[in-house]
Amino acid sequence: MxxxxxxxxxxxxxxxxxxxxxxxxxxxxxxxxxxxxxxxxxxxxxxxxxxxxxxxxxxxxxxxxxNSNVSLNDMLHTRIEELEEDQIELDKKKNICNMLIDKNASFDDTEEILQDQLYTDATSYAEILEKIRKQDTFKQRSYKILGSIGLGVMLLLCAYYAMTWYISYLNYATSPWLGIVVFIIAIGMILNIIYQVYKNEKGKE
CATH class of the missing domain: 1.10.1660.10 (Multidrug-efflux Transporter Regulator; Chain: A; Domain 2)
Incomplete structure (x- = not known):
């Protein structure tokens, strides 16, 4: 077929x-x-x-x-455990929504509701905040790294065209090694920018 x-x-x-x-x-x-x-x-x-x-x-x-590294039965049992953990998380979120509805809550009640949640289940509250922090910082870091890559690519193109224009202006034959050298330098710049962004974001955690 x-x-x-x-x-x-x-x-x-x-x-x-x-x-x-x-x-x-x-x-x-x-x-x-x-x-x-x-x-x-x-x-x-x-x-x-x-x-x-x-x-x-x-x-x-x-x-x-x-590949027979894991049996289908074992995999399914693992999935059930993971789904049960997911269900617990979903139930917690559902309970918070129901609590807000039952209290006819508005944003004016935010502080009181968060305090109730903290005193009711401090461990769960801390876990939720930690998960939110990781999700948000991961997104921010991803955006910054992507932005750094884009900047690096722009620098690469600018450097390459500037050098080829310069050689052409001087009526020299363009050497294939020039492109390789510029490419290596630009890649180094990109990697350095990404590393600096990552290190900076890591230090904020």
Whole structure:
């Protein structure tokens, strides 16, 4: 079968199928024209992947099951434990929402409600604050690192075009080593910027 046929058969996007192939979960054969040919076994494996992804199993754990590093039974028990932990977290959030509704709360009552939550379950309150802190700082750090990469790329392009223009202006032959040297310098600058941003953000924690 061709990839578009498999996609329609199991209602999975072609990009997902290719992703699972890159992950090594399926290994379709190649025909003489180099097109992928998916067997019934490949389709069966894709359906198994869908089933395990439906319960939130990460691809790494699916690979472990397929490679017999972990039994399916053990993996499912692990997922149940993780889902139970997730359910506890969801129940806590649901209880806070219900508490706000029961009290007919407004933002004017924020301080009182937080104090009630703190005294009712101090450990849970501390855990929630820690999780919020990690989530927010991770997002901020990611944005800054991406911004640093963008700045580094701009510096790379500016340096490269400036040097090539300078050589062209002096009527010298452009050396291939020039591009390599500029590239290495720019990569060093990018890595240094990213490191400085990461170190700065790490120091704030």
């Amino acid at each position: 061709k990839i578009h046929e498999v996609s329609k058969l199991i209602d999975m996007t072609e990009s997902n199928i290719r992703h699972y192939e890159k992950s090594g979960l399926i290994k379709p054969k190649r025909e003489a024209n180099n097109y992928r040919s998916y067997s019934e076994e490949d389709v069966k494996i894709l359906k198994q992947i869908i089933l395990m992804r439906m319960v939130g199993t990460p691809l790494k754990e699916i690979e472990d099951v397929f």
